[in-house]
Amino acid sequence: MSDQKSSPVSEMYPPSAEFLARTTHTNLAEISKHAEKDLEGFWAGEAEELEWFRKWDQVLDDSNKPFYKWFVGGHTNVVHNAVDRHAITHRKNKLALIWQSEDGKTQQTFSYHALNREVNRMANIIRSMGVTKGDRVTIYMGRIPEIVFAMLACAKVGAVHSVVFGGFSIDALQNRISDSATKLVITCDGSFQNGKRINLKDITDEALKLCPTVENVIVVKRTGQDVYMEAMRDHWYHDMCVLPIANGKCPTEVMDAEDPLFILYTSGSTGKPKAIVHTHGGYMVGAYSTLKYVFDVKDEDRYWCTADPGWITGHTYLVYGPLLLGATVFFFEGGPTYPYPNRWWQLIEQFGISIFYTAPTAIRALMRFGEAWPNKHDLSSLRLLGSVGEPINPEAWSWFHKVVGKNLCPIMDTWWQTETGTFQITPMPATPLKPGSCAKPFFGQVVEIVDEKGKPVETGAEGYLVLTRPWPSMLRTLYGDDQRYVDTYWTKFPGKYFTGDSARRDKDGYIWVIGRVDDVIKVSGHRLGTAEVESALLTHPAVVESAAIGLPHEVKGQAIHCFVQLNRGFEPKDELKEDLRKHVSTHLGPIAKPDVIEFIDKLPKTRSGKIMRRLLKARAQGLPEGDLSTLDE
Ligand code: WTA
Secondary structure (H helix, E strand, O other): OOOOHHHOOOEEEEEHHHEEEEEEEOOHHHHHHHHHHHHHHHHHHHHHHOOOOOOOOEEEEEOOOOOOOOEEEEEEEHHHHHOOOOOHHOOOOEEEEEEOOOOOOOOOEEEEEHHHHHHHHHHHHHHHHOOOOOOEEEOEEEEOOHHHHHHHHHHHHEEEEEOOOOOHHHHHHHHHHHHHOOOOOEOOOOOEOOEEEEOHHHHHHHHHHHOOOOOOEEEEEEOOOOOOOOOOOOOHHHHHOOOOOOOOOOOOOOEEOOOEEOOOOEEEOHHHHHHHHEEEEHEEEEEEHHHHHHHOOOOOOOEEEOOOOHHHHHHHHHHHHHHHHEEEEEEEOOOOOOOOOOOOHHHHHHHHHOEEOOOOHHHHHHHHHOOOHHHHHOOOOOOOOEEEOOOOOOHHHHHHHHOOOOOOEEEEEOOOOOOOOOOEEEEOOOOOEEOOOOOOOOOOOOEEEEEEOOEEEOOOOEEEEEEEEOOOOOOOOOOHHHHHHHHOOOOOOOOOOOEEEEEEEOOOOOOEEEEEOOOOOEEOOOOEEEHHHHHHHHHOOEEEEEEEEEEEOOOOOOEEEEEEEEEEOOOOOOHEEEEOOHHHHOOHHHHHOOEEEEEEOOOOEOOOEEEEEHHHHHHHHHOOOOOOEEEOO
């Protein structure tokens, strides 16, 4: 099914007695039993810990499956709970956000009071541009505080944000803006990455040539580089901030629990990226509750999630989840190895980070530089670690546990997806851990591992991973495409949510995720569709046809390997390979730059004309070619 094999090991790492004594929730079996017996009661209890303008009439409406609704009739706004309410309590002067620039020269801090003011200013500005409830706003920025303000400001006025990762480029941005019929774009002049400038505004200008729905563009100044500003359309954020309209008070829109909060594009097997829809009510409750139990966030914690806000992890566990809990969030502009591979360790020491949530690919990359770099720093503030995005290999797990966590910090290996919105399979601080396993389903969730026919497989056997219970933060649909929502997630195994992953369950009930069973690849934790890479290649005049596959890569998890069939008149030269790699980088984004381009005379296809990626994958790895009966010779 997949090339990413995890090797179950039997070692168990129970939390120490000292750690347990400081852990809030240790009665996991009891809570789990309650949630299993009374799913709606469990989630109602979680929702009651948050504030509602009007209480719901019904917790779960499953009368029109798979279009589930949660907290039906309830009124709230995620920003009310994430910002407004803290700004008038004892948390008013608590730090909500600590931001550090990549070069380390600038630090900005925002208390909940200040965050509220900044969000209100931006909310007033976007409201003054005619953006109202239900309008889509695309956010395309680097990792600066204003991206957080922008997301929250949209939510505050009831607009639906669509954040496009700053590592995507022209075509990806343009497709996402057009598909969502965006009215307003919020971007920056540029962003910094490893000391280099990324020209975000130039890319935006290119993308907007084909996006007639966009009326306004707000530009936040970050790099100070020269950019083109189109009269009437483009507005500097700092210019708007001095207008009387941009004051620090702004009413929070009352939203129905089921009103969309954001859409986030993610890659699927085929065709264009899918716009996952999440809501104000259910998503809010899910983000709050999962982070509360899994990272046991306390008022005195300094919480750092290294994800970019452009991905779901950034949405749920950098922005919404921790703010809903009133936590102090650390937000870093840069990456792990610039200018030196001790950057993250130095920041943990400098800011006293206590909860550190990152990805296996980053751990593997840092591991290669050796223990000396982390050992230079005092990491004793850490008490809990987390991992997400792909299976964590036991070697990386052990390094993270020993070298970073000094054998004192449990690792929360959280399995979830853009679609699930929140953790679905995960340990909790009190769970005994097995390196490489994401442990057990979250409260209320029931997981099955099934064969092609949907029948549960035997213990220890590999099968498709499906979720059988609805949960509040589940995606509601694909924006503008209800049918594709049903077809993609609910048709292969009727009545059950198909994750697209394969997994095993061991005799202790621990889940071992193996990887994707479709054409989604994970490159350094970034989710990409082979179809997107192929369409980018197709826009190059030399390319007749292409096939992209993911191959195992020591650090990145998977590498992008492309087979390209050339047009007549083009020579299969190395310079052309380089040109094609650059082409994909310019159009789709640097994260999608193929690692290898291989020219091929003819792509292997089935008689019905489908490219046999499975065969290409086997050949590229020198593995058995398997059943070739459908191959069209
Ligand atoms: C993979 C990221 C193993 C999985 C939050 C899933 C994981 C896809 C884990 C979703 C984990 C995520 N162990 N695999 N702890 N977490 N995955 O939408 O294949 O970017 O289907 O969401 O990442 O990727 P996405």
